[in-house]
Amino acid sequence: MFHLILTACLAGPSAPCVPILLPQGDAASGPACMQGAARISKDWLDRHSELVAAGTECVPTENLPALDLQQVAPGVFAFFGRPVQLEDSTDGRIANLGVVIGQDSVAVIDTGVSRMQGQQFYTAIRRLTPKPVSHVILTHMHPDHVLGTSVFQEAGAQVLGHHALPLALQMRAGGYLENIARLLPPEEVLGTEIVLPDATVQDSLRIDLGGRSLLLRAEQTAHTDNDLTAFDDTTGTLFSGDLIFRELTPIIDGSLTGWMDWIAAPPQPEPRVIVPGHGDVAREWRQATSPQADFLKALADVTRSQIDAGAPLSEAVGIIVNNLNYMNKNWNSFPASVARDATAAYKELEWE
Numbered sequence: 001m002f003h004l005i006l007t008a009c010l011a012g013p014s015a016p017c018v019p020i021l022l023p024q025g026d027a028a029s030g031p032a033c034m035q036g037a038a039r040i041s042k043d044w045l046d047r048h049s050e051l052v053a054a055g056t057e058c059v060p061t062e063n064l065p066a067l068d069l070q071q072v073a074p075g076v077f078a079f080f081g082r083p084v085q086l087e088d089s090t091d092g093r094i095a096n097l098g099v100v101i102g103q104d105s106v107a108v109i110d111t112g113v114s115r116m117q118g119q120q121f122y123t124a125i126r127r128l129t130p131k132p133v134s135h136v137i138l139t140h141m142h143p144d145h146v147l148g149t150s151v152f153q154e155a156g157a158q159v160l161g162h163h164a165l166p167l168a169l170q171m172r173a174g175g176y177l178e179n180i181a182r183l184l185p186p187e188e189v190l191g192t193e194i195v196l197p198d199a200t201v202q203d204s205l206r207i208d209l210g211g212r213s214l215l216l217r218a219e220q221t222a223h224t225d226n227d228l229t230a231f232d233d234t235t236g237t238l239f240s241g242d243l244i245f246r247e248l249t250p251i252i253d254g255s256l257t258g259w260m261d262w263i264a265a266p267p268q269p270e271p272r273v274i275v276p277g278h279g280d281v282a283r284e285w286r287q288a289t290s291p292q293a294d295f296l297k298a299l300a301d302v303t304r305s306q307i308d309a310g311a312p313l314s315e316a317v318g319i320i321v322n323n324l325n326y327m328n329k330n331w332n333s334f335p336a337s338v339a340r341d342a343t344a345a346y347k348e349l350e351w352e
């Protein structure tokens with residue numbers, strides 16, 4: 001397959017440029033791909049007025065950069081991000097991403113931190129199969145998971161999220177785009193935009209990929225207030241999003257107690273393969289969740305004892321962090337994350 005690549009640049013001398021893969025140009029041959037190049041490029045640039053064209057070309061799939069995907073079950077693949085926080089990463093590619101291939105079409109679970117990562121994810125999928133990407137499932141609002149969506153939407157995929165995702169994403173959109181522009185090189189982030197879901201999941205939804213279905217579940221407030229999980233019935237694979245952190249320190253952006261409750265009640269049937277939002281794949285619920293459950297319980301216990309002792313937030317956070325420091329060696333990016341978690345935990349638990 002050939003892919004249309006538009007070179008797009010910021011205006012001005014020696015301004016950075018990025019290769020933008022425009023999936024509407026996908027074709028079996030180079031000449032067929034070039035036929036639509038001018039129109040497709042113009043349409044895209046009309047919606048990205050900060051960028052100007054510096055040429056188009058059609059490139060075969062195998063010559064384009066692609067994410068490294070690993071098979072975790074038959075027809076199920078994952079990209080494993082480096083399990084550190086965005087601030088500790090050079091390219092922002094810290095989240096795990098998933099692919100499930102049915103007889104008719106492909107579902108993608110999360111899309112990465114930028115248009116660039118989304119494009120390289122798209123290319124990696126095109127190396128596996130020519131089947132259309134019918135669905136993008138966004139597990140929650142955080143930028144390392146959702147900012148590569150635009151390339152899949154342009155490829156014709158329906159974008160699905162938790163019913164609380166659109167509002168959450170709209171409120172955070174500006175901050176997320178500013179953050180990645182500050183933390184990552186311009187070549188990584190140019191062309192990145194916020195894409196809202198085309199449809200949302202109220203409670204649960206089953207999607208059909210042909211001979212294989214995924215069960216999407218809108219979960220209670222836990223990691224965030226818009227966590228959505230995806231379960232592949234055929235292989236028993238659960239994509240948990242950030243409801244499960246391994247190796248990387250969990251971040252509470254929803255509800256500490258809601259999250260502890262979620263972990264205590266494994267989904268039925270119990271998954272046989274668990275792809276967490278961060279860290280390595282697991283084959284069993286306790287293996288996947290017990291380090292995180294221990295962390296959250298310790299955080300809740302020490303925070304409650306500070307609240308009971310009457311410590312104000314400003315004093316309590318430092319004490320909580322010190323008390324939990326023995327866990328530092330078990331978790332990446334611990335010091336910065338645990339201070340945020342202590343603040344979130346205090347604000348939630350002081351109302352108990």
Ligand SMILES: [Zn+2]
Nearest residue numbers: 140142223242
């Ligand atoms: Zn997250």
